[in-house]
Structure formats: C-alpha cells, structure tokens
Amino acid sequence: MEHDLVLEIPTxxxxxxxxxxxxxxxxxxxxxxxxxxxxxxxxGLTEALTNAMLYGNEYDPSKRVRVEVTLxxxxxxxxxxxxxxxxxxxxxxxxxxxxxxxxSGGRGLFLMRQLLDEVSYNDQGNQVTLVLRLEQGxxxxxxAQA
Amino acid sequence: xxxxxxxxxxxxxxxxxxxxxxxxxxELKQQVLEQLEGGDRKFVIDFSNTGYIDSSGLGVLVSLxxxxxEQGGELRLSSLNEDLRTLxxxxxxxxxxxxxxxxxxxxxxx
Numbered sequence: 001m002e003h004d005l006v007l008e009i010p011t012x013x014x015x016x017x018x019x020x021x022x023x024x025x026x027x028x029x030x031x032x033x034x035x036x037x038x039x040x041x042x043x044g045l046t047e048a049l050t051n052a053m054l055y056g057n058e059y060d061p062s063k064r065v066r067v068e069v070t071l072x073x074x075x076x077x078x079x080x081x082x083x084x085x086x087x088x089x090x091x092x093x094x095x096x097x098x099x100x101x102x103x104s105g106g107r108g109l110f111l112m113r114q115l116l117d118e119v120s121y122n123d124q125g126n127q128v129t130l131v132l133r134l135e136q137g138x139x140x141x142x143x144a145q146a
Numbered sequence: 147x148x149x150x151x152x153x154x155x156x157x158x159x160x161x162x163x164x165x166x167x168x169x170x171x172x173e174l175k176q177q178v179l180e181q182l183e184g185g186d187r188k189f190v191i192d193f194s195n196t197g198y199i200d201s202s203g204l205g206v207l208v209s210l211x212x213x214x215x216e217q218g219g220e221l222r223l224s225s226l227n228e229d230l231r232t233l234x235x236x237x238x239x240x241x242x243x244x245x246x247x248x249x250x251x252x253x254x255x256x
Contacts, residue, residue: 013167013169014169016167038229043198043233047200047201050168050200050201054168096237101238101239101241101242102212104206105201105205108201110201111233114236
C-alpha cells in the first residue's frame with residue numbers, strides 16, 4: 001500500500017507532540033468531523049506513539065518508530081511500528097474495572113479502542129493499526145517523507 | 147508548557163499550561179509531592195489553559211490523588227474542557243475526582 005505520509009521518529013517522548021502536530025496539520029477534512037480528528041485521532045495516535053516508545057522500544061534512543069498514514073475513501077489509517085519485541089494486547093486489563101481504576105497505567109490502549117473505529121495489532125505485537133472513518137472526499141495535504 | 151503553583155488560603159493551586167503528557171508528568175508529580183511533604187493537604191489542579199492530557203497524565207493524577215488521600219488530604223480538578231471531560235468520562239476517572247467548572251468553585255468548597 002502506498003502511504004500519504006510516512007514519518008520515522010527517534011525514541012524520545014519529547015518528539016511525540018511534534019510528530020502528532022505534524023500529522024494533524026496535514027489532515028484536511030469536513031468541519032463536521034473536526035472533533036473526531038481533534039480528539040479521537042489525536043488521542044489515538046498520541047497513545048500509540050507513547051506505547052511504542054515506552055513499552056515497545058523501552059526508551060532506547062537508538063530505536064525508531066515508524067508512522068504511516070493513509071487516507072483513502074474516507075478511511076483514515078495510521079500504522080505505528082516500533083522496534084521492540086512486541087506484546088500481547090489481550091493481556092491488558094480493563095482500566096475502568098474497580099480493581100484497576102486506581103492503577104496509574106493501562107489506559108492508553110483502552111483509549112485507542114474507545115476512540116478509534118478499528119484498532120488491530122500484527123502477530124508480533126509491535127505494530128498497531130488505527131482506523132478512523134471520515135467522510136468521502138477527505139484528503140491529506142502535503143504528503144511527505146520525513 | 148509548565149505548571150504555575152500558588153497558594154489560596156490553605157489550599158495549593160496548580161495551573162497546568164499547555165499539556166499534561168508523558169514528557170512533563172514527572173515535573174507535575176514532583177511539584178505536588180514537594181507541597182504534600184511540606185504539609186499541604188488541599189490541592190486543586192486547574193486545566194483552564196490545558197489543551198490535552200494523555201493517558202500518562204491521567205495516570206499521574208490518579209497516583210497523586212492516592213498519595214494525597216493517604217495523607218488525609220484531597221485533590222480536586224477544575225476547568226476541564228469538553229475534550230478532557232470526555233477522556234475522564236471514558237476512563238471513569240470522573241468518578242474518582244471531584245471536578246468543578248472553575249478553580250474558584252473548587253477552592254471555595256474546601
């Protein structure tokens with residue numbers, strides 16, 4: 001698949017905000033869907049990048065995170081791949097259950113699943129694909145490789 | 147992006163400027179814990195000027211709330227915008243905190 005936007009970013013949590021801003025600036029869509037982009041997609045992408053750097057690449061600055069974004073037929077897809085060993089997403093407990101509500105972690109994947117239309121992992125568990133459905137005719141502007 | 151800490155009566159007010167995310171959560175934690183160790187027990191964290199909180203930021207608020215409660219205190223949150231309220235509701239953290247519309251309301255109730 002050819003991607004509209006591809007980013008390779010180093011494992012540095014300070015780069016997450018800039019990377020997400022870069023992607024968001026290139027999203028052009030109907031005002032009706034502004035909130036779904038601003039909240040749902042932004043949160044999902046931020047959490048995916050955070051998980052990739054903290055739990056995938058384990059803060060290793062020599063490892064990188066690849067982000068591929070495609071918008072086709074109203075389907076906005078972001079694929080985030082880290083260089084870690086991967087994990088089994090089914091082992092992450094529901095953070096809203098009473099026994100987990102006071103835990104400080106475990107909400108990233110939950111938020112992705114709540115806010116995106118599709119969230120899936122590859123078999124290795126080091127690549128997550130997020131899908132948000134927008135309207136037909138939406139487009140990414142300024143496709144670039146960085 | 148940063149945190150403004152001030153005193154209002156016997157309560158500590160922390161105003162979050164910009165974002166509360168994985169990159170600055172430890173700074174907030176450290177500032178609040180220093181106040182807690184100094185004897186403060188009433189805390190309000192205000193989000194009037196906050197655009198975004200990620201799951202790491204939510205986690206640090208939960209952690210701070212636990213530590214403050216263990217010392218007999220309380221952490222209240224104020225001025226969450228619509229997006230931030232959505233995140234608290236999705237994660238059910240709106241049931242864990244007292245959340246007010248304004249910082250004044252949070253401070254007055256202490």
